[in-house]
Amino acid sequence: MFIATEKIIHNFMTSREKILKINNEGKFICVGLDTDLKKIPAFLLKEKNPVLAFNKAIIESTKDYAAAYKINFAFYEQNGAKGFEELEKTLQLIPTNVLSIADAKRGDIGNTSKMYAKSVYDHFGFDSVTLNPYMGKDSLEPFLEYEDKINFILILTSNPGANDFEKLKLFDGNYLYQNILDRTNQWNTKKNCGIVFGATKITELKDSINSFGDLTVLLPGVGAQGGSIEEVSNLFKSKNRKNYIVNVSRGIIYKSSTEQFASDAQNEIINLNKIVSEIIN
């Protein structure tokens, strides 16, 4: 009965409310499910569905500590229809009180974006999605119509190539990513917008954080890509700001490849939560 009531409550919460609630519980880590047959523990390959067995074990062991799960579409799509079946089944394993993110970098002309929005929100039932803003406002609008979701728009990404175009200087002296950040703030009238800002870009993060307004922030790049969870947490603490999640993919799910991979992943997320808690409390 308790579980059923909890489930109803979480289903009625907007994605933004879920993040605020879970941040207040001291959870800031998003677990990236970049599940790759070549990287999961070898003994799982004898399972009927190794990807699903791996995701199930990871979710079971981390769900009490995770703020969100991010499903990276690439890792599933590479197996076509079969991969999408695994994606659908993985999504069903994510508890309703933890945010689910479709990491799919969507953005297309209006009638196509409408289909993608239907796909990610109506068909799959994700709480949020990552969006690529290059094609402009009308390419994002079909997503922004979903008031209870969080639409994470790419601002400054965690990869080296972010310097190529995102950091081009505009005629008005601002960088391109700053212009897109300003526009995203304008689009956030329903408080259903978020931004993706690379944890690897700490200087720009410090320069921009005062302009984040009510936007929910997803910070990828901690771990394998070199971003520091301490630096990010200290910065957000110094601004007395929550409403953010830090993504760690390989650093958690591939923490070890032994029989204890799931409890090793659990220990790692507990450790990361502890690092953040000690900084913000």
Added chain:
Amino acid sequence: MFIATEKIIHNFMTSREKILKINNEGKFICVGLDTDLKKIPAFLLKEKNPVLAFNKAIIESTKDYAAAYKINFAFYEQNGAKGFEELEKTLQLIPTNVLSIADAKRGDIGNTSKMYAKSVYDHFGFDSVTLNPYMGKDSLEPFLEYEDKINFILILTSNPGANDFEKLKLFDGNYLYQNILDRTNQWNTKKNCGIVFGATKITELKDSINSFGDLTVLLPGVGAQGGSIEEVSNLFKSKNRKNYIVNVSRGIIYKSSTEQFASDAQNEIINLNKIVSEIIN
């Protein structure tokens, strides 16, 4: 025996060679397979798989006249795993002498882009893909490693939102899209790059066409979006330039919703080829 030999020849051609060959046969039209259950003729809904039945009829009736088929991933993904099964089966129906395009607007951090490239080229086996350049060079590189494919990078898109960021003026006086066009030319050392340039943006197309170099050009936006095939063909003719394809989706596949929808689609592509031929010959 003739068919088998033809098939072998086409499998050994690069995607660029396929386009040059098919352009020389007087074919410039790419048929966009934006197949939507709500728009296909109602009588097909009684079929076991209406989407596949529709695509099969359209491909059968247009394959002798088409330069390419563009599969818009959104329309398939909205049905999840089942939709991807339809996508895979549709791709198998496309003859090897006609270019297949994965319209998926890909672009992500390195290890994820590598997965998407494997997906579109190794798993599905497309001849080409559309790519979103926002995240920079390393987000596209895994695709550019496939020498025999065409990687169509978004430059100036056909939608109204193209004005929001793609047409922002940079510090050096150029528009963002012009900067990306210059970089794409630099990346085209293996002649495996293409560009997406909206047929609706005829002024910018006239301003930019001299900078297209060896890039293959995909022009969406003719038909429902308002672009003119006459204007595009006249422009390319005036520059004595081929190596381009004009996409028409709704204007061909939904030309009619009667029992004769497939032959109506055929008549429409024959008509469009005729318009182009009369201009360029």
